Amino acid sequence: MSDKEMNELLREMFRSEDSPPLTDAIVDSFLALPEEYPEEKIRRMRSRFVERLLAEANPEPVRTLKEKLPFGRWLEAVRQKAKLTREDVAAVIGVEPAYVEQIETGDLAPQSLPGNELGPLVQLFRLHVDAMRHLLLTSIAVGRARANLGVAGRLTPGKEARKTADAMKLALDTYLADTVEIGADAESEVEDCLTTVRGYLEARQARELLD
Amino acid sequence: MRGVVEHLNDKKFVRKLKAGDAEAFRTLYLALAPKIVSFLIRTQSMNAPDAEEVADDALLKVHKAIATFDPSRRAKLTTWVFEIAKNAGIDHYRKVKSREGVNAEPSGEKSGDFVGGPRKKPKEPTTDSVGIGDEAEKTSSSRDSAARRAYDTLSEKEKDILRIRDVMSYEEIAKIEGTTANAVSTRYSRALQKLKAAYEKEKENER
Numbered sequence: 001m002s003d004k005e006m007n008e009l010l011r012e013m014f015r016s017e018d019s020p021p022l023t024d025a026i027v028d029s030f031l032a033l034p035e036e037y038p039e040e041k042i043r044r045m046r047s048r049f050v051e052r053l054l055a056e057a058n059p060e061p062v063r064t065l066k067e068k069l070p071f072g073r074w075l076e077a078v079r080q081k082a083k084l085t086r087e088d089v090a091a092v093i094g095v096e097p098a099y100v101e102q103i104e105t106g107d108l109a110p111q112s113l114p115g116n117e118l119g120p121l122v123q124l125f126r127l128h129v130d131a132m133r134h135l136l137l138t139s140i141a142v143g144r145a146r147a148n149l150g151v152a153g154r155l156t157p158g159k160e161a162r163k164t165a166d167a168m169k170l171a172l173d174t175y176l177a178d179t180v181e182i183g184a185d186a187e188s189e190v191e192d193c194l195t196t197v198r199g200y201l202e203a204r205q206a207r208e209l210l211d
Numbered sequence: 212m213r214g215v216v217e218h219l220n221d222k223k224f225v226r227k228l229k230a231g232d233a234e235a236f237r238t239l240y241l242a243l244a245p246k247i248v249s250f251l252i253r254t255q256s257m258n259a260p261d262a263e264e265v266a267d268d269a270l271l272k273v274h275k276a277i278a279t280f281d282p283s284r285r286a287k288l289t290t291w292v293f294e295i296a297k298n299a300g301i302d303h304y305r306k307v308k309s310r311e312g313v314n315a316e317p318s319g320e321k322s323g324d325f326v327g328g329p330r331k332k333p334k335e336p337t338t339d340s341v342g343i344g345d346e347a348e349k350t351s352s353s354r355d356s357a358a359r360r361a362y363d364t365l366s367e368k369e370k371d372i373l374r375i376r377d378v379m380s381y382e383e384i385a386k387i388e389g390t391t392a393n394a395v396s397t398r399y400s401r402a403l404q405k406l407k408a409a410y411e412k413e414k415e416n417e418r
Contacts, residue, residue, distance in 0.1 A: 003400075006407045009358045014377050015255065017301055018359050025371045027290040030250060030378055031216050032387045037245035045244055045263055046237075049270065083233045083274070 043091065050088045054124055057082045061128040061208045068177045070142045071135040073170065076104040078125055093120040105169060106146070110139050111193040118193070119200030128209050129194055129201070136193060140186040142176045215242045220287045228288070229278050236277070240270055243289070247296045253378050255300040269299040357417060361409035369402040 013019060057078065069077065079089055086104070090097040095117065102108040103121070110118065122132060149172075201209050218224060219239055227235040244266055251262040272295050280291055362370060375384055376399050381392040388395070 001407060001411065003403060003407070006403055006410065009410070010362075010373060010403075010406070011377065013358050013362065014374065015301060015304060017305070018356070019297065019301060020359070020362065020370070020374075021286075022290055022294050022297060022374070023367065023371060024287050024290050025367075026374045026378075027287070027293045029371075029375050029384065029387055030293075031246055031289060033246075033249070033379065033383060036249045039245075041259075041263070042241060042244050042248075045248075045267060046240055049240065049267055052267070052271065053274070080233065083231050083236055085233045085237050088233075088237060 046088070047092045050084055050092050051124065053082045053084060054078070054126065058126040061126050062131050063128045065131050065134060067174075068138055069135065070106050070139040070173055070177055071110040071132070072104040072106045072108075072139065073173050073177070074127075074135050075121065075125060076170075079104075089121075089124070092124055093117070105166070106139060106143055106173060109143055111136050111189050113193075115196030115200045118197050119204070122197055122209065123201065123204065123206055126209065129198060132197065133190055133194060136190040137182045137186050138177045138180075140189060141180040141182045142173055144183070145176045145180045146172065216246070216289070219243070219289055222282070225280070225282050225288050229280060231278070236274060239273075239292070243292055244270060247293070250293065250296060250378065251300045254297070255304050257300070257303070261303070265299050265303045266296060268303075269296040272299065357413035358410055361406055361413045364409045365402065365406060369405060372398050372402050373406065 065074070067074075067077075075089075079086070086097040086100040090100045093100075099108070103110060103113070121127075122129075127135075198210060215238065219242060224235060224238075228239060247266040247269060248259070248262045251257050251265055252259065255262075255265075257265065269292075273292050276295075280288060282288070286294070362373075365373070372384075372395075376395075381395045381399070384395045385392040
């Protein structure tokens, strides 16, 4: 047998289901090779991965909600359940992570966001407009209650204080979502917002989120 | 990125990953995705879009199975991830072969079904299944088991150089090891000769 033939057999074995397991030495050597793949392509891969995870989390559009939550808190809960970061969501919809944070925590009122920012979010999270209506109504009610309580701002600077403040805000939002009354005037505010989101989704033929 | 890759095997980082930390998984993904794509292009002669798709499948399996990774077992986290990627590559290769063979897609499989829905997952990896493979799926691809038996008679170092050379050039290996391409080539030749002798012996025994 020639070296070439032996090499061929070896190659075939490595590519078959009979392939021996990789070892630390093999993988470490390979990892020591300089970067070879464009970063831009990897970012696009990661975005597709994020879309895929969220699509797997909700194979059907979300029409009913298990809990009463503000829009942003619902997004946050779904994102965390899918083990994704704010950076991940931000990269897919093309905004800064801080912006996603403001939406999630309710510092930015969702009903005041433009359709071309809300639309991609709704599509990514596979949220049906009917369920969205409920989330937005809760957002408005919670936002008002929070403003009245005067706790929307952060308590004190510093990472730990910020964590505590964030946790308190989440607890408060969850509590308020369950207890506050939704004012009649909130309905019209939500309708205006839903009209722009509908326009966005129709343009993209995302019928499943509309019908 | 080199620093990030080394950091992936830190105990603390592995603990965070196993606990389902989203930030940690994102770090792992961004650090290893390019490496896995390159690995698949080199080992399975895939084009870049296919390699990206298979790497993505593999990383989805890693995402789902990460809690089952057992750091007390033989391999590092990065090796465990690459083993899953390797198996995903072999799986892909087998599907392509079978498509070419029967000139049709295997039942239930659709190519291009990438974003927007779950796809068929042939094997769910766990620490136990990774690297072992599904016996029931083994077919003609392991047609020469004498080669595998002969390979198993080699020392770990001999096996490693044969495998590393399969993915990297002499020059690349030499650069990483801080030696010369000639020295690597000699080491490879010795291991190959030993394998050849063991293989011929195995074949002799078969007769």
